[in-house]
Amino acid sequence: MSVLLETQGLTKRFGGLTAVNGVSLTVRRGEVLGLLGPNGSGKTTLMNLISGALKSSEGALLINGKDMTGSAPHRIAKAGVARTFQLVKILPSLTLEENVMVPAAFGPEGLWGRALKVQVAECLDMVGLTSRAGQQASELTYIDQKRLELARALASAPKLLLLDEWLAGLNPTELHEGIRLIRELEQTGITIIMVEHIMDAVRALCPRCAVMNSGTLIADGPTVEVLSDPHVVAAYLGEEDA
């Protein structure tokens, strides 16, 4: 498997605070990587660095072998990286159909006309929102907004999908449904990095895990091994309980 994403010593400082500190991570094509860590450990900042929402203070970002360090978010999106947001972000005044249209039209594929319609229909179908395609997105319930966000992320046919706590805030039934959806995605061969707190979901979906604590990467490997690593347990529960 070839390397899709590589970060080399990626660092982000906000004034005196180092939110991400020298993170080097390699993700191969088709891998599903769980990104774990306590609150404030820098997971979302790392996702923001990879998607171009933030520019790194130091280090390099390589996507598909190409140096994209410091690139604007729209360039990274065009290179095949799609994302969802920790706080779900939909386009409220647009219809569901139009929401999904956006990355398909402006992403790496740049579809328009018939091909765009087909792609949009496929993505809405995948998340089960076909019957509501013409509705305004602001009318959706929370879980449907999450579904829509996922459909939108998929519409660009991304090489790399970044899911930032996409499963958070769902009830048990919805969670079950969410896990099923992501597993379906995995079967399409897409590469995923997911920030997640729900351990059952991590065990079920991610063969490999990376753990961050205070901005640094403290573990990276097969999920079972990582989760039993004493350093990781200590980071989550504190030294005393470990």
Next chain:
Amino acid sequence: MRYLLAIPALAALAALPMVFGDYGTGLLVGLAGYVTLVTSWAMFSGPTRYISLATVAFFGVGAYTVAVLNEVLPYPLVLLCAAGIGATMALLVGLSTLRLAGIYFVIFSFGLAELVRQLITWFEVNVTGTLGRYIFLDLEAKHIYWQLLALGAATLVLSAWIRRSRLGLALRVIGDDETVAAHSGINLARTKLVLFVVSATIITLVGAIQAPRWVYVEPSIVFNPTVSFLTVIMALLGGATRLWGPLCGAVPLFLLFEWLSARFPDHFSILLGLMFMAVVYALPDGVLAAIEKVRHRGNGTSATKPAKEASA
């Protein structure tokens, strides 16, 4: 079929000066001017929600270009120069300000009109030594009206085309959420800049075409901030996100203001302010949206349809 209907409609509009007298034709000039101003303003500010008060900055520059060049160059070239100057100014202003969000952009755009006015005043007083210029062009009111009518029709066609294009979709996404737009592959800076320049160029041309009506021009006349405010309130009344919204707002308000300023010349500003507040409070999405809402309540259908129609 609908496109074919536009030809007799335009022909009828073009024949209006033959029916009305001089006063009527003067009204038509103002009317066509404001419809075009508001339509081009809404082209950028409608979908992006960047409320620009810079309308009169470009409008005034257009008028002043004609005042300066009307004795030097043939008329079509003067218009071309005005468009070029307007576009260049919009490019520079856009590059430096379209990163500003919300209220900061509003304030900057308002300041820009004042800045341009002061710059021209300073230049005229200190360099050319004249404040005030004459425009002697052999153009009657009806000629000016025809030019504005053509520009207005072209603006509507362009606006309709943009709405169906990729560019139009990009603008609406930017208006909803710039973060999502950027992460979906939309080049924010370029998209906003293109539309800002197109919109400002049309506004500059309106100023240039209307300039001969004044005969005598000085900065305080052509950089009257009321033009910017009227443009905004007309767009809001009609609905800035709809193709025909600007027209539906500009026509009744222009006629109303014409009547008010003749009837209550001393209280015009107060009435304008009250009107502004009334529109924002009573019809936040514009009169077209309000009509649709009332109709839907009558039919008992779901509220999703207006959004679809707005995008169509």
